[in-house]
Amino acid sequence: MEQNQKIDISDFITSCNEFIEGKFILADIKISKILRSISTLKEIYNLIAESLINYDFEREFKKIKDSSVGKGSNHLELPLDNQQIIPLVFSMLVEIDSKKLNFDTLLSSSFPIANTQKEEYELFSKYVILPFRNAIAQIFGVDAKNYIFEEKIVEEEINIIDKKLKEIEELDLELVKKNEIDKQLEAVNAENVASKIEEEDLLEQQNSKKANDEEISLLFSRISRMCGIIESKSIGIKDTLKKSNIYLIVDALIESCAIKNKKIAVALILSLNLVAHRERVIKQELKEINNICFEFYA
8 A cells, every 4th residue: 555656646635734724614515625636636546445445434433433532532543554544534534525424423422522613623633634634645755744733722811802802993994984885886876786786696696606516526526436436346246247347337437427427427327226236345335326316406
């Protein structure tokens, strides 16, 4: 599993850093971005696919949780070995992204020391995402430690008061500016107002389309990830013809995701169901792909 070769994994590093520096309310989007960066970087993708062969996430996660939080530790403690960290955290992120693992429940049970959801998110960043980022970076000979996780410093009461006073002062200035703008708007004729409304409607439509396009891209990315896992797990299928058919359909499905063709992807998913529905080794991944397929029309 050791690579010891430098490659450009800056997209992966950046997506991890964005999670660490982000907020809980955007956690699902940040996790999807980390997984999408993995699916688009062939070297990382292959590394993780190899680590997942015969890997039992539920068993390993329970073992680690029991050995840390279960024995009175204040937080979930990951193993020190990179080859154990990588499949564990990747599987955890996939489970959260597919909603099989409730993120709120995971945080509260893994970090009992935290008093707020914000603190839980910060501890998850520090003890899960940061080691995952550094483990992959180290394997590829990349220095990812230009970002250093720092404990959040609690402000003294006097600083908080000063900050609030400044906010009030800024609010007063904003109110003055708003009054001036309101007076100017009253002088604008009806034609200009209508034009502004049209511009705002157009911008809203564009933003809505952009958000929808990004959501569709994430769905295709999730399908590609599941296809990679199916390819890895299908190695053990004894029926050679069925295995080759599964590989053929999965490869075609990955290509349809690359060009984002929904109609072809859905047709291939139906074909995959017909060929592989009796294969228990890929039952969960097939179920997940079907769920994603339904989301296209949700």
